[in-house]
Amino acid sequence: MEKEGMTVWITAPQASVLAALDKRRRLEEQETKAELIRAGLSSKEARIRIINMRPETWPPLEDIVASSLRRRLADEDLAREWDPLTPDELDRLKLSGRWPGPNNGIRLVQRNYDFPAALALQLRTAAWRMSERALTELHARGLVGSGKKLTEEQRRVRDELALQLYPPARIVRQALTDYPPALPE
Numbered sequence: 001m002e003k004e005g006m007t008v009w010i011t012a013p014q015a016s017v018l019a020a021l022d023k024r025r026r027l028e029e030q031e032t033k034a035e036l037i038r039a040g041l042s043s044k045e046a047r048i049r050i051i052n053m054r055p056e057t058w059p060p061l062e063d064i065v066a067s068s069l070r071r072r073l074a075d076e077d078l079a080r081e082w083d084p085l086t087p088d089e090l091d092r093l094k095l096s097g098r099w100p101g102p103n104n105g106i107r108l109v110q111r112n113y114d115f116p117a118a119l120a121l122q123l124r125t126a127a128w129r130m131s132e133r134a135l136t137e138l139h140a141r142g143l144v145g146s147g148k149k150l151t152e153e154q155r156r157v158r159d160e161l162a163l164q165l166y167p168p169a170r171i172v173r174q175a176l177t178d179y180p181p182a183l184p185e
Contacts, residue, residue: 009108099167130166176183
């Protein structure tokens with residue numbers, strides 16, 4: 001399966017939940033390995049068994065995040081038949097950096113995930129199509145770009161338009177909030 005790396009910004013509490021989940025996953029693997037060895041398997045046999053169990057029992061965090069993301073992208077507001085992205089739109093979406101707007105005092109943490117390429121494209125398409133009207137207006141009014149000196153009124157308009165944006169990271173944060181990540185039962 002082809003994967004595509006994406007950098008997203010999640011909230012500090014979401015990052016903490018994922019870190020705790022990852023720690024629990026590692027501890028469960030270690031405990032299971034110890035149990036297998038006590039049951040008579042060699043260390044090598046136990047490691048092989050763990051490796052074979054991992055995809056279903058202890059998937060990597062990016063798979064867990066992807067599961068939450070798939071559920072969010074299936075919600076009514078994002079599950080549409082979007083027009084395909086043009087090559088120019090795809091290139092613009094691959095650029096690093098924040099989308100316009102204030103951070104509202106929320107502490108964000110950068111995370112990098114390798115998502116299945118089809119999921120990454122679905123996310124980028126939904127983000128762009130949900131945001132294109134506001135993005136077009138932001139650019140037309142000259143309200144975006146690094147180092148811009150905006151008046152108070154321009155900042156107000158920019159922030160108002162920015163509330164209408166759905167950057168990929170926002171959708172990922174919503175996914176982690178609406179569909180909390182968990183290890184398989």
